[in-house]
Amino acid sequence: MSITVYPARRILTMNPSQPEATHIAVDGDRVLAVGEVDTMPRGDGCVWDERFADKVIMPGFVEGHSHALEGAMWDYLYLGYFPRHDADGKQWSGLKSVEQVQERLREHAACLPAGEPLIAWGFDPVYFEGTRLTRRELDEAVCDRPLVVMHASFHVMTVNTPMLERAGILDGPRVEGIMCDEQGIPSGELQEMAAMFVVFDALGHNLFEKVSSPHVLRRYGAIAAAAGVTTITDLYNPMSDEAIDAMVEVTRSVDYPVRLVPAMGVLQWSAEEGIARLQAALPRSHERLHFGLAKLMTDGSIQGYTARLKWPGYHDGHANGLWNAAPEVLTELVQAYHQAGLQLHIHTNGDEAVELMLDAIDQALTLWPRADHRHTLQHCQVIDHAQLRRAARLGVCLNMFANHLYYWGDIHYQRTLGPSRCQRLEPLASARRLSIPVAIHSDAPVTPLGPLFTAWCAVNRRTASGRQLGEHEAVSVGEALEMITLGAAWTLGLDDKIGSLDVGKYADMAVLDQDPLQVAPAELRDIKVHATVLGGRVHGGD
Structure with missing residues (x-):
């Protein structure tokens, strides 16, 4: 296999023995050399790739706490307070009132087949002081089908009356986390895992198990790579046989852009x-x-x-x-x-x-x-x-x-x-x-x-x-x-x-348009990711 040398405007290695460089040599999926131009290997087996010559190279970012649900949630309706881009790049406006939440729910419900449950996510009641989303507000928006609204934290959900009825919560056994009103009737708010899983069981649809889908894992990898990430976590995986098989299958592909x-x-x-x-x-x-x-x-x-x-x-x-x-x-x-x-x-x-x-x-x-x-x-x-x-x-x-x-x-x-x-x-x-x-x-x-x-x-x-x-x-x-x-x-x-660009480590890199050590600290979040490299394989870029 040939050796590829990448010149760059600057390389931030995260290696304390050699914090900066201008060139990096990759042999297969590993870093062979990091340094200045005169330290790079040469010869017939070396290829010089100039595509990142005006870019800044860092080790690929490591996201140590994220969830493969990031690849699943855009199959559902977004109700967040802050604007956000979905997996296809579309920007969803943030919703600043319960009335706006209700209107988006109505619009989406009108596009669904009769009786099909509506699942939404991202709602954060803490921004609506004095207002707590209950089944009554949800019933006003959607009452002809089960409705589940996952809160932004993923530790709470609110459901409408048809969903409470399907789950047997209105009149059935109660578990910790089912919130009730002054009359002792479930309000529609369910806190933490035990209560939320009652709803998932009734739906026959556990959101937390969507990570067993190869489609979800592939989308998750693509989202991560676009952000400069080369290693991601799924920090609450069900580890079912299906989930394990899906992860093995998807990550075996040489085109999968992350670890x-x-x-x-x-x-x-x-x-x-x-x-x-x-x-x-x-x-x-x-x-x-x-x-x-x-x-x-x-x-x-x-x-x-x-x-x-x-x-x-x-x-x-x-x-x-x-x-x-x-x-x-x-x-x-x-x-x-x-x-x-x-x-x-x-x-x-x-x-x-x-x-x-x-x-x-x-x-x-x-x-x-x-x-x-x-x-x-x-x-x-x-x-x-x-x-x-x-x-x-x-x-x-x-x-x-x-x-x-x-x-x-x-x-x-x-x-x-x-x-x-x-x-x-x-x-x-x-x-x-x-x-x-x-x-x-x-x-x-x-x-x-x-x-x-x-x-x-x-x-x-x-x-x-x-x-x-x-x-x-x-x-x-x-x-x-x-x-x-x-x-x-x-x-x-x-x-x-x-985690660092050092000899013998995987050649995992994030390629940036600007130098994070030279822009103003307030502009750090605005730096664009040009491409990533995973084990010497380039993803994205020109």
């Missing part, structure tokens, strides 16, 4: 079944598919009022959130997967959830010491400084949801957390000062998949209204770039293969 790292949803299995299933999948890994991660869901979302917060709780006095399983069950699962030698990625939005999981990891390490476990707390929006120091001592990694600063920073400041706690929202600089391995993420489809935007959030810490939150927790552009490349690769246990 995929799924994490099995732990709560769907007993500890014994889940561990056995995950271990059985390991041999099916290959260069574009890496099994081995387990995802544990503890609490919900702060903006959805389902996260678990320590005292003083929610700033506006709202009741504390929900656990997705009893705390003792969550603790036992941490210990079981840790003892089995597997890596846990743990959803912890609220600081009470962080505390519970640090306790569990501490106990597990006492019983079964492991020097390099890389258990990673995900989101950890308001992790406090004592918890940060404890995480550092325990060797815990953090993957923070920096996009929260923009999309929900104003809401947190005014309603859910208040001004004081918002100063430590996503405390990235403090985590770095403690030498904690840190990544940042989009949680797509909760927010759009775009690592440069996520880096912009970490650097500028601006809300949608322009307010800066926690200026002392801002990081530099260079630090943010490390968090979307090598930092994220570390949390996935893949830093020996991806």
Whole structure:
């Protein structure tokens, strides 16, 4: 196989031994050399490819917390507050009132066959102060078919009366998370997994299992590559036989533009079944598919009022959130997967959830010491400084949801957390000062998949209204770039293969039109991705 040399305007390697270069040589799917022109291999077996000569090359971005649902949700109706582009590039306007939500639902329902359920997503009630979407508002819009509206957080849904009736919720057995009105009648709002799965069972259509579709996985890969991502996660995969087969089939294609790292949803299995299933999948890994991660869901979302917060709780006095399983069950699962030698990625939005999981990891390490476990707390929006120091001592990694600063920073400041706690929202600089391995993420489809935007959030810490939150927790552009490349690769246990451009690693690259270290920090999110390269194979570009 021939060696290809790519000259560039500048190469940002993320390799601390050689941070910059002007040329990179690729042999097959690996980096052969990085440096200046006179250090490149030459001879009959070398091809010089000038297509990126005026571009900036970085390691391919690593999205350490996203979901293959990003490839599924555009099959359904978007109801979000913010404008957003779909998978085909069409821009959907944001909806600023419940009346606008109702009108879009009516218009879409009129195009569907009679009786066909309508599924929509992206609605975020926290933006409509004093208004809580219930079955009554949905019935006013659509009453002739079941209607399901997934909230932006994916931890809450609201359904209309026909859907409640189909699910047997109006008169049938109740589970935790089915919200009721003053008369004790279900309001249509269902919080967290147990309640939402009652609806999925009645529909015979589980949104979270759409990731078993090859079509969805291919679309997900295309969306990621367009954003400069070369390694993506699916951080709540059902790991059914069908899902595993689909991932193996799709990623085996040489045209698939990304590496995929799924994490099995732990709560769907007993500890014994889940561990056995995950271990059985390991041999099916290959260069574009890496099994081995387990995802544990503890609490919900702060903006959805389902996260678990320590005292003083929610700033506006709202009741504390929900656990997705009893705390003792969550603790036992941490210990079981840790003892089995597997890596846990743990959803912890609220600081009470962080505390519970640090306790569990501490106990597990006492019983079964492991020097390099890389258990990673995900989101950890308001992790406090004592918890940060404890995480550092325990060797815990953090993957923070920096996009929260923009999309929900104003809401947190005014309603859910208040001004004081918002100063430590996503405390990235403090985590770095403690030498904690840190990544940042989009949680797509909760927010759009775009690592440069996520880096912009970490650097500028601006809300949608322009307010800066926690200026002392801002990081530099260079630090943010490390968090979307090598930092994220570390949390996935893949830093020996991806995350930097170094000899022997995969030739995974993001090709940019501008230099992120030379544009103004406020313009970081505006940089365009020209192409990606996965294992030496170019995707996109001219």
